[in-house]
Amino acid sequence: MSTLGDLSVSLRDFAANVQTEGRSIALSLSGNADMAAKDSLDALLPRVHGEAQRLGVTEVQVDFQKLEFMNSSCFKSFVSWISDIGDLDPSKQYKIRLLSNPEMHWQRRSLHALRCFAVDLITVEP
Amino acid sequence: MTQTPTAFELTFRPNVELISIVRRFVSDFYERMITDADTVSRMALATHELLENAVKYASDGVTFLSITFEPGDVTSTVSIRLVNRANPEHIAAVATIFEEMSRHDDPFAHYQVAMARSAKRKVGSGLGLVRVRAEGEMTMSHSIEDDRVTILAQTTITARRSS
Numbered sequence: 001m002s003t004l005g006d007l008s009v010s011l012r013d014f015a016a017n018v019q020t021e022g023r024s025i026a027l028s029l030s031g032n033a034d035m036a037a038k039d040s041l042d043a044l045l046p047r048v049h050g051e052a053q054r055l056g057v058t059e060v061q062v063d064f065q066k067l068e069f070m071n072s073s074c075f076k077s078f079v080s081w082i083s084d085i086g087d088l089d090p091s092k093q094y095k096i097r098l099l100s101n102p103e104m105h106w107q108r109r110s111l112h113a114l115r116c117f118a119v120d121l122i123t124v125e126p
Numbered sequence: 127m128t129q130t131p132t133a134f135e136l137t138f139r140p141n142v143e144l145i146s147i148v149r150r151f152v153s154d155f156y157e158r159m160i161t162d163a164d165t166v167s168r169m170a171l172a173t174h175e176l177l178e179n180a181v182k183y184a185s186d187g188v189t190f191l192s193i194t195f196e197p198g199d200v201t202s203t204v205s206i207r208l209v210n211r212a213n214p215e216h217i218a219a220v221a222t223i224f225e226e227m228s229r230h231d232d233p234f235a236h237y238q239v240a241m242a243r244s245a246k247r248k249v250g251s252g253l254g255l256v257r258v259r260a261e262g263e264m265t266m267s268h269s270i271e272d273d274r275v276t277i278l279a280q281t282t283i284t285a286r287r288s289s
Contacts, residue, residue, distance in 0.1 A: 013146070035142045035178060069149065072175055076244050076251035083245035105167030109261040113234070117241050 007047055009040040016044055023057050030066035033074040041074050045081040057094050064111065065101040075110060082118045098124045132159055133194040139187045140177050149174040152193065159195060160202075165283050169193070169204055172262040172279050175254040176208045182250075183220070184210035185273065206264075206279045217270055220277070223255050224268050233260040 009016040014037040019026045027048055033041065052060050064070075085093055098114065100107045115122040134155070138144065153170040160166050173193065180189040190209040196202060212220070230236030237253075237260035244251050255277070259266045264279040 032146050034146050034174070035181075069146070069171075069174065071178060072251050072253040072257045073178075075257070076241075076247070076253055079241045079245045079251075079253075083242075105164045106171050106261070113237060113241065113261065116234075116238060 007044060007051065009037075009044055011037060011040060013037075014040070016041070018044075018048060018051075020051070020055065023055050024059060024061070025052055025055065025057055026061045026063065028063040028066070029070075032068050033070040035071065035073060038071075038073045038077070041077045045077050046084070049081055049084055052094050053088075053092065059095045059097055061097045061099065063099040064104070064107055065099055067101075067107075068104065069106060070110060075114075078114055079117060082114065082121060085121055086118055093121065096122050098122065100124055100126065102126065129197050130159075131194070131196050132156075133192065135190070135192040137188065137190045140181050140189050142181075145174055145177045145181065148177060148191070156193075156195065160283070162283060165204070165281070168262045168264070168281065169206065172206050172258045172264055175258045175262075176206060176277060176279060179254045179277070180208050180210045183212045183216040183275070185213045185216075186211050201282045201284060204281050204283065207276065209274060209276045211273045212275050213273070217273065217275055220255075220268060220275055221270065223252075224266070227256070227259060227266060233263075236260065 007018040011031070014031040014033055015029070017028045025048060031037075048060065082096065085096070098111050100111050102108070111124045115124050136148070140148070149170045152173045153166055156166045156169055157163070173191070177189065177191065188210065192207045194205045196205070227236060230239070233256075237256050240253055240256040244253050255266065258264050258279050262279065262281065264281045267278045269276045
């Protein structure tokens with residue numbers, strides 16, 4: 001597994017790490033995704049989207065398990081990403097698997113909302 | 127769950143860092159009084175989103191936040207109130223969101239509509255207040271007096287008396 005260092009984000013209170021292995025991409029988020037993280041996330045997700053298309057992946061895994069909170073602006077970044085996948089030709093679409101932490105109670109509703117936004121593209125675990 | 131009414135009020139000039147600090151404080155504070163962690167999480171989310179809304183729209187930068195917890199025999203009520211001054215453009219934007227809420231009885235369905243619209247927006251998300259209603263499971267209301275906007279988010283939780 002290799003880290004795409006130029007796609008990673010490291011802020012004081014928020015971090016994102018992108019790794020690839022073969023034709024799969026794993027994005028892990030940690031910390032606090034508030035207004036301070038918005039610009040970074042807005043820049044990061046389109047690049048992950050581009051990388052996913054370049055590699056021809058069938059799925060991108062997004063690990064929320066260490067993410068304490070995500071505000072609506074950062075949530076919107078995910079909505080836009082999912083919308084962009086939905087805009088692709090069906091043969092080029094890939095799925096997103098969201099890994100949640102049941103102890104982070106906000107995640108249950110937020111990730112459920114993302115799943116309902118594109119039930120064919122999104123799965124949530126557990 | 128505590129049977130003592132609790133409240134706190136804060137008047138300040140919120141900035142990005144303070145909002146998350148206040149959210150964590152709300153979480154820590156009410157975790158000691160409300161046994162239901164999910165309710166506390168919803169309160170924290172609502173506080174965060176409402177404060178960010180105030181940061182964006184407060185014309186003088188000053189925001190008043192109050193959170194009250196009123197325990198009852200059967201149900202308890204949590205109220206989160208934000209007051210700030212805003213310019214006419216932003217007052218109209220808030221009024222539009224609340225008007226839209228009034229046309230959507232189902233908060234989650236409304237949230238999905240707002241998400242679809244938000245996906246292509248270049249500026250702002252337009253999701254904050256809608257998210258508080260849907261994910262926070264809050265009843266939302268607002269009032270406007272001159273240039274002063276008050277937003278009230280409330281939720282009712284089942285009271286469980288401690289033995």
